[in-house]
Amino acid sequence: MYDLETRKRTLALVGQGRSLNSISKQTGISRATIRAWQARIEPLRQPGECPRCGDQPTAPQPPRAYAYLLGLYLGDGCVSPHPRDGHYLRIACADAWPGLIDACADAMHAVHPTGSVHRLQREGCVSVVSYSRHWPCLFPQHAPGKKHERHLQLTPWQREIVNAHPWDxxxxxxxxxxxxxxxxxxxxxxxxxxxxxxxxxxxxxxxxxxxxxxxxxxxxxxxxxxxxxxxxxxxxxxxxxxxxxxxxxxxx
Missing domain, CATH: 3.10.28.10 (Homing endonucleases)
Incomplete structure (x- = not known):
């Protein structure tokens, strides 16, 4: 068992972009435990707090950040289920482009401001990750399998955003x-x-x-x-x- 201060210090290291492997070596805490803590840091949001889950669904805000994040997701992103509840949005960004990594994290946080965004170092890339129950609501293209092996089409509300902000x-x-x-x-x-x-x-x-x-x-x-x-x-x-x-x- 670990106390609350230990968890906070460990998650602060994650927030600095450190790899789970290096944090585990420094703290002696297993990577599996750190991943489990990451999954719990965002309180589960009520359906009404999601712009797509209310009685009158609205578009994600801000729309320019969403249009940019949609482009990143369609290229190098995925939405994957958590073993217990909720989903991760993961977008892979090459180490060669630190500005892209920052822009991706900023857009992810802008679209989902109450959630935490983490950077996980992989071989040759950084995986920008955020946890929420509602990522499938915001990216309805989510489905099992590779994107190029299934049909992808924007929803009407996504097309409205893209038509308004095509360059993003x-x-x-x-x-x-x-x-x-x-x-x-x-x-x-x-x-x-x-x-x-x-x-x-x-x-x-x-x-x-x-x-x-x-x-x-x-x-x-x-x-x-x-x-x-x-x-x-x-x-x-x-x-x-x-x-x-x-x-x-x-x-x-």
Missing amino acids: LVRGLVHSDGSRITNWTERTTAGVHKRYEYPRYFFTNKSADIRRLYTDTLDRLGVEWRQANAYNISVARRPSVALMDRHIGPKY
Whole structure:
């Protein structure tokens, strides 16, 4: 048995982004015990406190943060059940992009302000995690199996948010499954050999439904794109890249 102060000190280490393995070695408390404490730190919310569970369901707030978090979830996120009750929302963010990790945690906390958000270090990535009974209400695409192996469609209330804040959805999708790279080519003109460099955006996802959501949104925003291969969407035309740079830019 551990007293309350020990639990608080241990969970404070978790909140600092420390891995469960390092915390366990420092405190002598097993990782399973720490995980169990994490699952209990948020009191179970009443159905009326969830914007989707009331008699008159409303959209999650703030909508821009939700649109961004939706993009991250569709790319690298999952909702998984807790063994006893409730669900975890987990979004994997590569170690190479600390700014993305912060943005993900901020959006998760904004959409679910009464819950705690934790960063769990994995090999090569940080898993940003929050516990609630209501994540399935906020992400009704949740279901068993891989996203690309099942049909995904936004609900009417999600479409209203995406239509109002399309760039935030695109930013979330690109931050999760996209990249901004610099391509190059060489040409010989008038006997002079030159190297040309140009930026482009790529978005890669196995789910045809998620790719279609991405490209349909780009169409509404006036961004020209092309299908680079089976799973890859490319934005390379200079005006479209400039538009993407204005609203998204490289990950950081």
